[in-house]
Amino acid sequence: MMLILGASEDQLPVYLEARRRGIPTIGVDMRTDRPAYPYADVWLPVSIKDHEGIVAALDGRRPTAVVAAASEAGLWTWHELSHRYRLPFRFPAAAARASLDKAAFHDVVRATGVPGYHWRRSADRAVLTAAAHDIGFPVVVKPPDTSGSKGITLVSHASELPGAFDYAARFTAPGGPLLVEEFVSGRNLTVDVFMRAGRVAFAGITEKRMVPGPRFVIGGHAAPATIGLAVRGRLVTAAGRLCRAIDLFDGPANFDVILRADGSFAVLEANARLCGNAFPLLMRHMYGVDTVAALVSMVLGEPFDLTPTQEHAGIIHVLASPLPGDAILTAVGGVTEARQLPGVVCCEVYAEPGATVHPFDQAANKIGYLVVTGPDPATAQVRLDAALAVLRLEFTARVPVGRLGQSTSVVVHSDSE
Numbered sequence: 001m002m003l004i005l006g007a008s009e010d011q012l013p014v015y016l017e018a019r020r021r022g023i024p025t026i027g028v029d030m031r032t033d034r035p036a037y038p039y040a041d042v043w044l045p046v047s048i049k050d051h052e053g054i055v056a057a058l059d060g061r062r063p064t065a066v067v068a069a070a071s072e073a074g075l076w077t078w079h080e081l082s083h084r085y086r087l088p089f090r091f092p093a094a095a096a097r098a099s100l101d102k103a104a105f106h107d108v109v110r111a112t113g114v115p116g117y118h119w120r121r122s123a124d125r126a127v128l129t130a131a132a133h134d135i136g137f138p139v140v141v142k143p144p145d146t147s148g149s150k151g152i153t154l155v156s157h158a159s160e161l162p163g164a165f166d167y168a169a170r171f172t173a174p175g176g177p178l179l180v181e182e183f184v185s186g187r188n189l190t191v192d193v194f195m196r197a198g199r200v201a202f203a204g205i206t207e208k209r210m211v212p213g214p215r216f217v218i219g220g221h222a223a224p225a226t227i228g229l230a231v232r233g234r235l236v237t238a239a240g241r242l243c244r245a246i247d248l249f250d251g252p253a254n255f256d257v258i259l260r261a262d263g264s265f266a267v268l269e270a271n272a273r274l275c276g277n278a279f280p281l282l283m284r285h286m287y288g289v290d291t292v293a294a295l296v297s298m299v300l301g302e303p304f305d306l307t308p309t310q311e312h313a314g315i316i317h318v319l320a321s322p323l324p325g326d327a328i329l330t331a332v333g334g335v336t337e338a339r340q341l342p343g344v345v346c347c348e349v350y351a352e353p354g355a356t357v358h359p360f361d362q363a364a365n366k367i368g369y370l371v372v373t374g375p376d377p378a379t380a381q382v383r384l385d386a387a388l389a390v391l392r393l394e395f396t397a398r399v400p401v402g403r404l405g406q407s408t409s410v411v412v413h414s415d416s417e
Contacts, residue, residue: 001025005077008036010278048074067295094246118182143172149215191257194294198249204223204283205225208221231263238255286311287309289308294306315371319366320367322395328356328395344370344387357395
């Protein structure tokens with residue numbers, strides 16, 4: 001049986017691929033309301049970070065493969081379990097550390113000679129404040145061990161530091177260290193690679209569509225990123241070098257990169273796993289490369305193919321509430337119509353009407369995706385606009401009034417985003 005760590009919408013494709021192949025699955029997640037829950041043959045309601053708890057819940061059963069996808073939270077467990085059970089693919093400890101600890105990855109970047117930037121880690125806020133002044137504003141404050149934009153703030157003035165420290169501290173261990181980093185201005189790219197035998201077997205580079213504001217939330221991706229072949233070559237070479245430096249000779253990884261106007265770049269973070277946000281789906285429809293299938297084959301010890309068979313353009317558009325506070329998703333319409341439009345390969349809304357939705361200040365607060373492709377970027381954008389025009393998401397903002405906590409409401413449609 002294949003043990004899959006996590007069961008969110010981003011892990012669902014792994015369950016579906018296993019089911020397509022007739023492979024029984026063991027799903028691990030504390031929550032039973034996850035989208036992949038119905039697709040697991042066995043369910044373990046255990047934290048994906050608790051490898052000992054998972055072993056106890058297995059009660060003597062031995063998985064034939066273990067896999068984590070689209071989240072760093074399960075990477076150390078992937079390492080521990082794959083080695084404990086001596087599985088065909090054993091996830092490397094160095095790759096888990098680099099993904100889970102941003103400071104550790106900064107050390108890897110420096111050691112390999114890949115371009116990085118200034119940063120400081122400390123649990124002492126006075127030290128971090130001094131570092132911010134030394135680096136020069138604006139700076140970025142973040143926890144060292146989170147993903148999905150959780151706890152991140154762009155700080156333009158020293159007076160904003162205490163609030164940024166407090167916000168970052170909400171997402172990490174109490175009293176633990178935080179990071180202050182240089183703000184690197186430029187284009188936000190994702191360099192997504194799949195390694196095989198120490199070489200980059202496949203690479204896809206996208207430009208992130210960032211949500212305005214200080215939280216660095218990703219509202220989508222446009223691909224392929226409009227960069228020259230020489231720049232692309234340098235980015236892919238750097239990604240391969242970093243993968244080898246963290247002992248990831250086989251498997252997926254993605255890197256957050258800032259590309260400056262002069263063609264130089266800085267690598268911000270590493271994630272030694274498949275991208276989330278419907279990224280594998282986009283790669284499959286753009287290039288004909290199924291990275292989910294490759295991942296499943298890899299952990300089973302089977303051969304896999306990563307040869308592109310086509311080349312199109314595409315866009316991922318994240319669906320989320322545009323309101324600044326908690327809201328109620330009051331209506332969903334036009335999903336079927338959007339799916340029938342040319343170029344729409346995915347239109348999914350995971351939240352049901354009546355669900356409480358949170359402001360889109362981190363990736364976990366998304367409620368769905370639109371994924372479109374086209375023969376070129378302009379056509380892909382036209383197709384996205386057409387889909388958004390028929391998709392209707394209505395949100396009611398809840399604003400407490402008075403001591404009884406009554407509320408008032410406003411309605412926002414998806415085409416007003």
